[in-house]
Amino acid sequence: xxxxxxxxxxxxxxxxxxxxxxxxxxxxxxxxxxxxxxxxxxxxxxxxxxxxxxxxxxxxxxxxxxxxxxxxxxxxxxxxxxxxxxxxxxxxxxxxxxxxxxxxxxxxxxxxxxxxxxxxxxxxxxxxxxxxxxxxxxxxxxxxxxxxxxxxxxxxxxxxxxxxxxxxxxxxxxxxxxxxxxxxxxxxxxxxxxxxxxxxxxxxxxxxxxxxxxxxxxxxxxxxxxxxxxxxxxxxxxxxxxxxxxxxxxxxxxxxxxxxxxxxxxxxxxxxxxxxxxxxxxxxxxxxxxxxxxxxxxxxxxxxxxxxxxxxxxxxxxxxxxxxxxxx
Amino acid sequence: xxxxxxxxxxxxxxxxxxxxxxxxxxxxxxxxxxxxxxxxxxxxxxxxxxxxxxxxxxxxxxxxxxxxxxxxxxxxxxxxxxxxxxxxxxxxxxxxxxxxxxxxxxxxxxxxxxxxxxxxxxxxxxxxxxxxxxxxxxxxxxxxxxxxxxxxxxxxxxxxxxxxxxxxxxxxxxxxxxxxxxxxxxxxxxxxxxxxxxxxxxxxxxxxxxxxxxxxxxxxxxxxxxxxxxxxxxxxxxxxxxxxxxxxxxxxxxxxxxxxxxxxxxxxxxxxxxxxxxxxxxxxxxxxxxxxxxxxxxxxxxxxxxxxxxxxxxxxxxxxxxxxxxxxxxxxxxxxxxxxx
Numbered sequence: 303x304x305x306x307x308x309x310x311x312x313x314x315x316x317x318x319x320x321x322x323x324x325x326x327x328x329x330x331x332x333x334x335x336x337x338x339x340x341x342x343x344x345x346x347x348x349x350x351x352x353x354x355x356x357x358x359x360x361x362x363x364x365x366x367x368x369x370x371x372x373x374x375x376x377x378x379x380x381x382x383x384x385x386x387x388x389x390x391x392x393x394x395x396x397x398x399x400x401x402x403x404x405x406x407x408x409x410x411x412x413x414x415x416x417x418x419x420x421x422x423x424x425x426x427x428x429x430x431x432x433x434x435x436x437x438x439x440x441x442x443x444x445x446x447x448x449x450x451x452x453x454x455x456x457x458x459x460x461x462x463x464x465x466x467x468x469x470x471x472x473x474x475x476x477x478x479x480x481x482x483x484x485x486x487x488x489x490x491x492x493x494x495x496x497x498x499x500x501x502x503x504x505x506x507x508x509x510x511x512x513x514x515x516x517x518x519x520x521x522x523x524x525x526x527x528x529x530x531x532x533x534x535x536x537x538x539x540x541x542x543x544x545x546x547x548x549x550x551x552x553x554x555x556x557x558x559x560x561x562x563x564x565x566x567x568x569x570x571x572x573x574x575x576x577x578x579x580x581x582x583x584x585x586x587x588x589x590x591x592x593x594x595x596x597x598x599x600x601x602x603x604x605x606x607x608x609x610x611x612x613x614x615x616x617x618x619x620x621x622x623x624x625x626x627x628x629x630x
Numbered sequence: 631x632x633x634x635x636x637x638x639x640x641x642x643x644x645x646x647x648x649x650x651x652x653x654x655x656x657x658x659x660x661x662x663x664x665x666x667x668x669x670x671x672x673x674x675x676x677x678x679x680x681x682x683x684x685x686x687x688x689x690x691x692x693x694x695x696x697x698x699x700x701x702x703x704x705x706x707x708x709x710x711x712x713x714x715x716x717x718x719x720x721x722x723x724x725x726x727x728x729x730x731x732x733x734x735x736x737x738x739x740x741x742x743x744x745x746x747x748x749x750x751x752x753x754x755x756x757x758x759x760x761x762x763x764x765x766x767x768x769x770x771x772x773x774x775x776x777x778x779x780x781x782x783x784x785x786x787x788x789x790x791x792x793x794x795x796x797x798x799x800x801x802x803x804x805x806x807x808x809x810x811x812x813x814x815x816x817x818x819x820x821x822x823x824x825x826x827x828x829x830x831x832x833x834x835x836x837x838x839x840x841x842x843x844x845x846x847x848x849x850x851x852x853x854x855x856x857x858x859x860x861x862x863x864x865x866x867x868x869x870x871x872x873x874x875x876x877x878x879x880x881x882x883x884x885x886x887x888x889x890x891x892x893x894x895x896x897x898x899x900x901x902x903x904x905x906x907x908x909x910x911x912x913x914x915x916x917x918x919x920x921x922x923x924x925x926x927x928x929x930x931x932x933x934x935x936x937x938x939x940x941x942x943x944x945x946x947x948x949x950x951x952x953x954x955x956x957x958x959x960x961x962x963x964x965x966x967x968x969x970x971x
Contacts, residue, residue, distance in 0.1 A: 317884060318879065318884025318885075319884075319887065341924055341925055342924060342925035342926065342927060343920070343925035345925075369878070369879050369910060371864065371906075371908045371909060371910060372863065372864035372908050374863065374864065380864035382879070382909065382910030382911075383910070384879070384884070384910075421864070421865060441878070441906040441908060442878035442879070442890065442906060493884060496884065499920070499921055502921050503921060503922075503923070503924050503925035504924075506923055506924050507923075507924035
């Protein structure tokens with residue numbers, strides 16, 4: 303599974319431009335599902351039949367990134383953020399465009415105590431002029447962090463584990479499931495990082511009976527961390543609440559019951575910030591009981607996100623258990 | 631002149647009646663059907679029986695303005711903004727209130743009576759009031775009601791070299807573009823949406839798109855131009871005279887790549903100048919339309935406007951005309967090549 307994660311995290315596919323990651327996922331799951339299609343926004347929807355109840359399982363394909371807004375005469379690029387990018391973390395980092403072009407983030411001279419904002423940063427792609435830069439990129443071109451996957455043993459580090467790890471878990475669960483008891487709509491969504499957009503249109507079309515997102519969550523287990531009762535390596539996290547969703551009690555009880563029954567390590571997650579695709583799904587049409595299987599992840603939205611493979615395994619088993627349990 | 635007439639109509643968000651009835655009068659004989667939905671969107675249809683994709687063209691009728699939220703014992707009115715208004719531009723502006731167009735001026739403490747610190751800071755909205763010439767609360771209450779809206783009282787005119795100034799160019803320029811496109815004939819069904827309440831959260835377009843359910847939507851807007859000496863090049867977003875601005879991404883939408891490619895290809899083929907909207911801030915109805923139902927491909931073409939969301943903004947008539955040309959060429963490209971894919 304680490305090889306799959308390495309493959310998925312090595313792709314640059316920021317929100318709105320998910321073509322490359324979609325192609326890889328499509329190839330991975332094609333032989334494991336009954337039906338596969340894309341909707342107008344680019345969501346990849348894979349269906350596996352098994353019962354009357356429709357369960358939407360969602361993992362978002364997109365990652366945070368930047369988008370070029372200006373190319374100056376010297377060939378330096380200015381950019382806007384695609385999703386939650388912290389300017390403080392960019393200087394010295396590298397970016398990779400969807401066409402493979404690499405750049406380095408630099409910063410203007412700042413006055414003493416001046417706040418670092420995105421408009422003070424630029425991207426240097428090694429071009430000597432605007433003309434040279436335009437041969438590689440244009441206004442509107444998108445890039446993501448450029449950082450390699452590292453295997454640290456039980457734990458792994460990569461960019462875009464948010465939420466390629468969710469994609470990997472959903473792919474693995476689809477491969478492992480043998481007796482699906484529900485109609486599974488495994489949806490790899492677009493544009494989560496800019497406002498849960500793909501999940502909204504996907505859920506409208508699918509009209510599911512249940513919604514379960516698979517996504518990363520923060521932890522409170524690092525030195526002087528914000529107080530948060532989520533720890534790496536302590537199991538899959540069952541979301542209770544975040545800013546977009548209060549998990550439906552039926553779904554929370556379902557996930558908890560399945561974890562206990564199958565001896566899957568789990569922990570509860572109460573996140574005082576953030577949101578996931580389930581936030582959009584549960585408000586669709588007449589409402590959809592929804593919840594989230596979360597994977598604890600350190601250093602979120604940086605080029606070096608870290609997860610524990612034991613938590614990943616627990617999340618896969620929990621997803622498979624949902625798929626193989628007949629729901630009303 | 632069409633743009634002058636549109637600019638001088640008042641249609642602060644939720645009170646778009648004057649603009650709606652003007653537009654209805656101009657187009658009702660030229661379209662197959664026309665109706666107003668529950669929120670007040672004016673929707674006109676051409677060629678509904680034609681084969682081919684269903685295209686929605688949208689422009690919002692509303693403008694930013696003020697709402698009366700209180701009447702003081704002295705007869706002065708307390709106000710709150712409808713839509714995003716820079717408080718610092720309000721002082722000493724003339725307004726008209728309600729359907730009766732009651733005249734008023736926005737006042738504040740005069741310079742002679744201000745403390746030194748007060749003179750150094752811009753006046754806050756809470757310290758501003760509208761004076762309608764009433765002697766007391768009772769007299770004011772006979773003239774206006776709480777909930778009435780105030781629009782800026784500004785005459786529009788052409789000036790300089792093909793420039794145009796007036797209020798509410800965001801988005802009467804979009805309405806004017808739709809009126810020009812209505813004169814043309816296309817081989818597929820076209821739905822024209824003149825929408826309400828864009829400035830307070832893309833509200834009209836949300837329900838209009840749900841009802842129309844088009845295959846593709848194009849939104850026409852006035853957008854901010856920052857081509858001023860005080861803004862660095864990478865913070866200007868758009869510039870007057872460089873043609874229609876194409877949005878690739880803003881706070882509400884990331885525009886479909888195939889749609890962007892088609893717009894650029896169309897502009898190049900027809901030799902129509904265009905510029906990118908070089909910013910990712912702000913939002914347009916394309917964001918609301920994009921997320922309607924199972925998703926609708928939507929993009930925005932904008933006419934750059936300086937001093938937008940203030941009592942007077944400035945646009946280039948060449949940009950306006952080139953936006954009509956690019957929209958027309960884009961629609962013709964759909965006749966020839968189908969939807970962008």
